[in-house]
Amino acid sequence: MQYDVIVIGGGPAGLTAGIYLSRARLNTLILNMGVAGGQMILTHEIANYPGVESISGYKLSSIMKKQAQSFGATIKTISSTPEIVDEGHLKKVRVGENSYSAYTVILAPGGAPRMLGVKGEQEFKGLGVSYCATCDGEFFTGKNIVVVGGGNSALEEAVSLSRYAEKVTIIHQFDHFQAFPAYVDEAKSNPKIKFIMETEIREFAGDGKLERVLLHHKKSGIEEWFNAGGAFVFIGYQPNTAFLKDILPLNDRGEIGVNADMETAVQGIYAAGDSIAKKYRQVTTAVGEATVAALAASARTWELKSNH
Amino acid sequence: MTLDTNLTHVETAADWQKIISENENVMITCGRMGPMCIPVYAVMEQIESEYSHVKFADMMFDSPESHVIRNAPEVRGFMGIPFVMYYKNGNVVKATSSIQSEDQVRAILNENFGEPVK
Numbered sequence: 518m519q520y521d522v523i524v525i526g527g528g529p530a531g532l533t534a535g536i537y538l539s540r541a542r543l544n545t546l547i548l549n550m551g552v553a554g555g556q557m558i559l560t561h562e563i564a565n566y567p568g569v570e571s572i573s574g575y576k577l578s579s580i581m582k583k584q585a586q587s588f589g590a591t592i593k594t595i596s597s598t599p600e601i602v603d604e605g606h607l608k609k610v611r612v613g614e615n616s617y618s619a620y621t622v623i624l625a626p627g628g629a630p631r632m633l634g635v636k637g638e639q640e641f642k643g644l645g646v647s648y649c650a651t652c653d654g655e656f657f658t659g660k661n662i663v664v665v666g667g668g669n670s671a672l673e674e675a676v677s678l679s680r681y682a683e684k685v686t687i688i689h690q691f692d693h694f695q696a697f698p699a700y701v702d703e704a705k706s707n708p709k710i711k712f713i714m715e716t717e718i719r720e721f722a723g724d725g726k727l728e729r730v731l732l733h734h735k736k737s738g739i740e741e742w743f744n745a746g747g748a749f750v751f752i753g754y755q756p757n758t759a760f761l762k763d764i765l766p767l768n769d770r771g772e773i774g775v776n777a778d779m780e781t782a783v784q785g786i787y788a789a790g791d792s793i794a795k796k797y798r799q800v801t802t803a804v805g806e807a808t809v810a811a812l813a814a815s816a817r818t819w820e821l822k823s824n825h
Numbered sequence: 826m827t828l829d830t831n832l833t834h835v836e837t838a839a840d841w842q843k844i845i846s847e848n849e850n851v852m853i854t855c856g857r858m859g860p861m862c863i864p865v866y867a868v869m870e871q872i873e874s875e876y877s878h879v880k881f882a883d884m885m886f887d888s889p890e891s892h893v894i895r896n897a898p899e900v901r902g903f904m905g906i907p908f909v910m911y912y913k914n915g916n917v918v919k920a921t922s923s924i925q926s927e928d929q930v931r932a933i934l935n936e937n938f939g940e941p942v943k
Contacts, residue, residue, distance in 0.1 A: 551864075551926075551927065552864055552867035552868055552871060552927070553867070553871065554867065558863050558864070558867055559859075559860040559863055559864075561858065561859075573829055573858070575829060575830070575858070575863055575866075575867070576829065579831070594871060594927065596927060596928050596931075642905065642922075642923050642924070643903060643904060643905035643921065643922025643923030643924075644902060644903070644904060644905070644922060645904055646905075647861075647904065647905050647923065648860075648861065648924070649859060649860050649861050651859060652857065652859045652860065652861045652862070652905070652906050653861070653904060653905045653906060653923075656903075656904035656905070657904065725902060726902050726904065727904075747904065
């Protein structure tokens with residue numbers, strides 16, 4: 518099916534691009550990977566979005582989605598990974614058995630929390646493996662638990678979980694923490710928190726619920742089972758860009774490089790939002806980048822439409 | 826007090842009884858407005874129109890009235906919110922703990938209640 522522009526991603530960047538493109542009378546398809554709104558829907562309160570005193574990320578994404586649709590953008594939710602083929606003035610996007618083409622593409626796939634990806638992680642999710650201390654901490658009252666990670670979130674949440682758990686053991690793959698020194702000091706001064714450094718978790722196991730984790734000590738190569746009634750994983754975020762590696766150069770963090778027009782190394786393919794290489798990740802920065810990407814894509818699309 | 830979603834809100838145990846007895850197929854997500862629960866509400870809102878034969882609802886986990894879900898035998902051992910309950914003719918046919926993807930939710934709906942009505 519032919520569109521003028523295809524936007525991949527339905528977070529604030531993707532929806533903003535959809536609003537600008539459809540208002541510019543371009544036939545726009547937004548391919549939404551996951552839930553519309555992206556990571557923004559998880560923000561309890563957004564109080565720094567100009568013109569809006571306070572709103573939940575959930576409500577703001579719902580309004581953005583309606584706004585894009587009201588101007589004519591089509592939003593399709595996809596569960597298969599899209600594949601982009603550059604055919605010069607036309608770009609093809611294949612999703613499962615469906616194929617779409619457009620003059621330009623805007624990439625806004627965003628990011629997602631990183632998972633360990635080890636045996637048993639999916640099986641014990643909600644049965645001992647968790648990714649949110651605030652959500653699930655109370656279920657681990659009196660238990661011996663592990664926290665995986667060495668950044669600010671891991672250290673901060675370990676302290677928070679020590680209010681519920683009998684003992685918290687932080688498992689970290691390096692010999693030092695990436696967290697701010699203040700977070701490290703607070704965790705180290707907490708008598709309930711212990712540390713196992715230079716160690717990775719290789720497996721989660723138990724009978725119906727998590728009971729133990731398999732530790733791999735990196736220095737010695739020794740593996741041993743460690744009793745744990747819970748495991749909290751805080752190992753950062755990653756851009757959703759794995760599907761782009763064959764068509765675009767990505768940096769060592771998997772992020773997309775763009776120029777001032779938000780155009781990638783491939784002419785006619787633009788990018789915006791949390792998946793691009795940048796320092797600050799905010800709803801406002803995503804919206805701004807998407808505005809630039811949409812205007813640049815719009816200009817190129819009109820040019821191509823008049824020539825072909 | 827209700828959750829900040831566009832879903833039908835189950836506020837009391839009586840509401841819960843009514844909704845599962847008056848609808849053949851029901852999915853109720855019992856959670857908070859947090860990072861594990863919100864994606865599940867968003868999936869429900871996203872697919873609600875496709876599954877016209879299923880009633881979608883939410884319930885506040887911290888409400889005392891949610892004991893009807895929190896204390897259900899099917900959620901024994903659950904250690905992650907949201908607790909998501911799937912009812913057919915008033916009986917629990919499936920229960921899940923913690924965040925679920927759209928694919929996972931659709932698979933459960935399709936298996937227990939049938940595929941989307943075209």
